[in-house]
Amino acid sequence: MKIFVTGIGAITAIGGNVVENLNSLRSLRTGLHKSSEYNLITGEVSLTNDQLSECFHLHDQNYSRTTLLSLPAAREAWGNNVRDSRIRTGLISSTSVGGMDRTEKYYFHDRRTNSPSHYHLMVHDNGTTTELLAEELGITGYISTISTACSSGANSIMQAARLVEAGRLDRVIAGGSEPLALFDTKGFASLNIYDPGFCKPFDENRKGLNLGEGAAFLVLENEKSLSATGNQPICVLSGWNNASDAFHQTASSPDGRGAYLAMIHALEKAGLSATEIDYVNAHGTGTVNNDLSESMALQKVFGKVPPFSSTKGFTGHTLAAAGAIEAVYCVLSISNQSILPNINFETSMHETGLQPEKEFRPASIQHVLSNSFGFGGNCTSLVFSKS
Amino acid sequence: MFIKAASTISYQRTFRNPGFSATLKPLTTQSELLAPDYSGFIAAMDRRRMTDIQKMSITCAMDCLDQSGIKQPDAIIVGTSMGCSVNIKTFLDKILEAGEGPLSPTSFIVSTHNTVAGQIALLLKNHGYNMTYTQNTLSFEQALIDAMISCDDSMKNVLVGGADEEENAIYNMHGRLGDKRAQLTSGASFFLVSNQKEPGAVRIVDVGSFGWVEDNGHTVNQFLQANNTTIDEVDLTLFAIDGKQNELPNLLPGKLIDYQQFAGTYYTSSAFAMHYAFDILLTQLHSNHGDHVKTILVYNNLLPENLGLILLTSKTD
Numbered sequence: 001m002k003i004f005v006t007g008i009g010a011i012t013a014i015g016g017n018v019v020e021n022l023n024s025l026r027s028l029r030t031g032l033h034k035s036s037e038y039n040l041i042t043g044e045v046s047l048t049n050d051q052l053s054e055c056f057h058l059h060d061q062n063y064s065r066t067t068l069l070s071l072p073a074a075r076e077a078w079g080n081n082v083r084d085s086r087i088r089t090g091l092i093s094s095t096s097v098g099g100m101d102r103t104e105k106y107y108f109h110d111r112r113t114n115s116p117s118h119y120h121l122m123v124h125d126n127g128t129t130t131e132l133l134a135e136e137l138g139i140t141g142y143i144s145t146i147s148t149a150c151s152s153g154a155n156s157i158m159q160a161a162r163l164v165e166a167g168r169l170d171r172v173i174a175g176g177s178e179p180l181a182l183f184d185t186k187g188f189a190s191l192n193i194y195d196p197g198f199c200k201p202f203d204e205n206r207k208g209l210n211l212g213e214g215a216a217f218l219v220l221e222n223e224k225s226l227s228a229t230g231n232q233p234i235c236v237l238s239g240w241n242n243a244s245d246a247f248h249q250t251a252s253s254p255d256g257r258g259a260y261l262a263m264i265h266a267l268e269k270a271g272l273s274a275t276e277i278d279y280v281n282a283h284g285t286g287t288v289n290n291d292l293s294e295s296m297a298l299q300k301v302f303g304k305v306p307p308f309s310s311t312k313g314f315t316g317h318t319l320a321a322a323g324a325i326e327a328v329y330c331v332l333s334i335s336n337q338s339i340l341p342n343i344n345f346e347t348s349m350h351e352t353g354l355q356p357e358k359e360f361r362p363a364s365i366q367h368v369l370s371n372s373f374g375f376g377g378n379c380t381s382l383v384f385s386k387s
Numbered sequence: 388m389f390i391k392a393a394s395t396i397s398y399q400r401t402f403r404n405p406g407f408s409a410t411l412k413p414l415t416t417q418s419e420l421l422a423p424d425y426s427g428f429i430a431a432m433d434r435r436r437m438t439d440i441q442k443m444s445i446t447c448a449m450d451c452l453d454q455s456g457i458k459q460p461d462a463i464i465v466g467t468s469m470g471c472s473v474n475i476k477t478f479l480d481k482i483l484e485a486g487e488g489p490l491s492p493t494s495f496i497v498s499t500h501n502t503v504a505g506q507i508a509l510l511l512k513n514h515g516y517n518m519t520y521t522q523n524t525l526s527f528e529q530a531l532i533d534a535m536i537s538c539d540d541s542m543k544n545v546l547v548g549g550a551d552e553e554e555n556a557i558y559n560m561h562g563r564l565g566d567k568r569a570q571l572t573s574g575a576s577f578f579l580v581s582n583q584k585e586p587g588a589v590r591i592v593d594v595g596s597f598g599w600v601e602d603n604g605h606t607v608n609q610f611l612q613a614n615n616t617t618i619d620e621v622d623l624t625l626f627a628i629d630g631k632q633n634e635l636p637n638l639l640p641g642k643l644i645d646y647q648q649f650a651g652t653y654y655t656s657s658a659f660a661m662h663y664a665f666d667i668l669l670t671q672l673h674s675n676h677g678d679h680v681k682t683i684l685v686y687n688n689l690l691p692e693n694l695g696l697i698l699l700t701s702k703t704d
Contacts, residue, residue: 096499098521107479125468125654126500127523131692134598143598144529147470147500147521155518159533166536183475183498186482190492244463244508244517250496261514375496376505378517 003161003238004387006231007173007219009076010328011069012315013043013212017076022332025340026360030314032198032210038185041198043212043316045069056136062119064099065179066129069215069321074133077217078173083138087170087225090142091134092160093217094152094176096320098126098145100183108182129177142169147320149374150283151242152176153216154323154382158240160220170225175217175324184319185211191250199286199317201310202295202356204347209285212316216324218331235334238367238385239270245377251289256297258379259283259371263301266369266381274302276367277383279339281326282356283371284310285317294371295352307363309342309356323372323380330368330384339363388538389588390699392454392579394447395662396422398572398651403450408666413648420573433510436493438473440552443575444503445510448546451579452511460579461542462516463504464533465550466526468654470500470519472554503550516542524687527576527658528596528695535594538582548577549658572651576658578665587701589668591661592616595696603694604638607686610696611640616682621698623667625660626686639686647689657687657695668701 010017013031014024024031035042052068053061056075070093083089106120123129130145142163146156153176160174188194188211195207220237221229243265245258252259267274283294291310298305311329318325333340342356370382395401398418399411420443425434428446437445444465452458477494499505501519508517516537520529527549534547552573580591593614597606611618621640627647650659664683671680681702687695 104479108483125523126521127468127526130522131598140599140601141597143522144525144596145521146519148504148517148519149499149501159518162533162536162540166539168532168536182482183478186485186490187478187492187495187498190490190495242516242518244505244514246508246512246514249502249505249509257514374501375499376501376517377508378501378505 001165001222002236003164004221004226004233005218005235005237005331006221006233007077007079008328008331009073010216010325011045011073012214012318012325013045014314016047016072018328024314025311028341028343030198030343032316040185040194041210042180043210044180045213062102062123063132064123064129065101066095066098066177067132069179069213070133070177071136073175073215074137074173074217077219078137081219081229084228087228088141089139090163090169090172091130091137091139092144092146092156092172092174093130093133094146094156094320095126095129095178096147096149096152097181097183098129099123100181101179104182148378149376150319151323151372151374151378151380152320153325154327154370154372154380155242157218157237157324157327157382158242158380161237161240164220164222171219171221173217173219175215176321177215178213178319178321180211180213193287195286198344199313200344201284201286201312201342202291202349202354203345204349206286206288206291208287210316212318214315214318214321214325216321216328218327233387235331236385236387237382239266239383241265241269242380245379247377250375252293252373254293256293258377259294259297259373260300262379262381263297263369266383270383270385272367272383277306277369278363278365279333279368280306280308281330281340281368281370282308282310283373284312286312290373292349292351295349295354299352305354307339307357309340311340313343326370327382330370333368334365334384334386337362337365388535388580388582388591389584390578390591390665391581392451393662393665394450395574395576395659396443396447397574397659399649401662405666406670408663408670411649414570414651438471438552439573440471440550441503441506444548444550444577445507447548447575447577448507451546451577455579457544457579459511459513460515460544460546462537462545463507463513464518464530464545464547465504466520466530466655467500467503467550468521468523468526469551470521471498471502473552474498476554524654524689524693525596525598525695527655528594528697531594531697532596534580538580543581543583545580546577547580548575549655550575551653551655569647569652572653574650574653574656574659576662587672589665589699589701592698592700597694599692600694603688606694607638607696614698616698621682621684622680624684624686625664627656627689629688629691640684657685657697660685661697664699668699672701
């Protein structure tokens with residue numbers, strides 16, 4: 001059974017929609033800058049909560065930024081799709097912190113007033129942030145939120161494909177959303193894994209990651225849904241797999257066992273040999289540990305590693321949204337027949353000698369692979385193919 | 388899909404106590420979590436830093452593996468709404484305390500919702516499929532749907548569970564469950580499920596997860612119809628309803644039991660209800676008298692906009 005991608009939408013530090021993201025990738029323009037709020041280099045979405053609320057005519061002010069960021073991306077992907085009783089439609093989102101920005105308002109401010117209200121806590125849980133998005137899109141039925149840390153976005157897209165393949169759904173809008181929250185900026189600071197400058201994925205002298213925020217969604221459909229919606233396929237999601245590294249709560253294993261398993265089984269699911277992959281969008285956070293572990297796994301899977309890059313130098317690491325944003329970039333790689341660049345790279349790491357792509361360049365692209373790895377050893381790979 | 392083993396830690400004597408369904412008593416304000424001795428399941432060094440959700444979940448998971456004799460499941464799937472809410476709250480406190488000073492990452496690294504599923508994999512050195520669902524009251528149903536897909540997708544043994552822990556600052560006052568009919572509690576239930584049929588096995592016929600549900604009665608009818616089950620065939624419905632609903636829904640099939648009075652209120656309490664149903668069906672299978680309950684529906688309407696349905700039967704197909 002083929003799983004068709006018929007819509008994409010994204011909002012990140014490098015653009016408020018897909019075209020803006022593509023143009024920034026094409027012109028090597030990063031979205032990272034020094035944030036005055038967090039005193040860190042981050043990839044912030046320029047729109048404020050008030051501006052996002054206004055765009056969608058929201059009257060209630062208690063939407064978490066997770067929901068607010070998901071709205072433009074999901075709307076863009078959803079496009080002219082409408083409810084249709086002939087096909088079963090689902091929404092799968094993903095987030096790691098859910099409504100944490102609202103919870104922080106309660107925890108750091110409201111709670112200290114004379115009569116604390118629990119108003120801001122109403123949207124704390126992950127599921128609620130997705131239900132509010134479903135309400136905006138008019139989707140009922142299977143509404144789900146995946147939360148597996150930094151692989152969440154990829155898992156949400158994989159889950160969409162599995163539910164369609166299992167015959168439970170015909171059309172799914174799937175993706176993820178993550179705002180910058182004090183909880184995460186402080187959390188990653190406590191792990192000492194920030195690069196004080198711009199992150200340099202796969203570089204010998206990389207020092208760590210930069211956090212980012214954003215959201216992305218894809219519309220996935222089966223044949224039956226296509227004939228009802230009349231949507232045109234952009235490409236197909238041909239392979240997917242999730243595996244556990246089972247090495248450490250936060251660190252990746254030295255040989256990238258989980259990453260290796262996810263990649264080879266995703267290729268197997270797609271019915272492809274490793275040599276058929278034309279481009280890999282790596283997880284590539286820029287941390288010493290991830291990039292080495294992922295490089296080892298790439299070499300083990302491919303031998304001669306195909307053109308690859310990490311786009312986190314543009315967007316920052318957007319945690320639960322990263323897999324979804326990078327899935328959109330993989331779709332762009334196919335639809336534009338181009339390889340995406342890895343900015344800030346200078347020197348290959350001595351352990352592998354691998355060199356990521358530094359320029360946005362045209363190439364014949366049939367199949368691309370996207371990696372996403374998270375805390376808890378959660379590893380997911382997706383394969384997108386030209387339809 | 389069949390249930391090979393089940394394990395629950397709750398406010399009732401559910402842990403390693405087959406037949407518990409006959410002894411359940413409504414909770415009182417004095418009721419508390421009946422945690423077993425965790426030392427037989429988790430090493431002291433690991434246990435020291437764990438909160439309730441981790442200890443309950445890992446213990447139930449290990450118990451399921453012990454009972455079924457399975458060493459390595461092919462998938463580990465968890466549903467939890469609030470995840471490691473105690474660790475989240477601890478880290479928020481640390482942020483307040485530290486100001487601009489350095490912070491310890493201890494509670495942060497175990498604050499993600501997939502901590503439970505990840506730690507089970509880590510303890511087992513399990514490299515299989517690992518997933519976590521966080522759709523508030525439907526988190527467990529969605530984990531169970533994934534388990535069904537996984538079993539159909541050639542995975543032989545799947546470990547699936549639902550768990551939530553109570554945390555005053557975030558959970559207890561969390562508005563959406565603030566005024567429920569029963570007190571706020573905690574619990575974990577895990578199951579070893581498989582497509583391999585064994586004699587006297589209880590079968591999960593199907594699971595449904597419905598968000599922004601418009602017509603509950605219609606949804607139940609459609610769900611039963613899709614599974615070739617008539618209303619008359621359902622002997623018992625275990626239900627949980629929203630606190631603002633005063634009347635029992637009159638559409639529910641069979642005899643009705645409110646499981647919230649036994650489990651209390653937590654987001655993944657439908658996992659408790661599934662173990663409750665499993666225990667009733669197993670007890671009836673092994674008894675020569677009684678009501679001959681063979682088919683049970685778990686009706687989870689804990690939040691008015693969300694409906695979870697789980698259909699279980701001891702009938703052979």
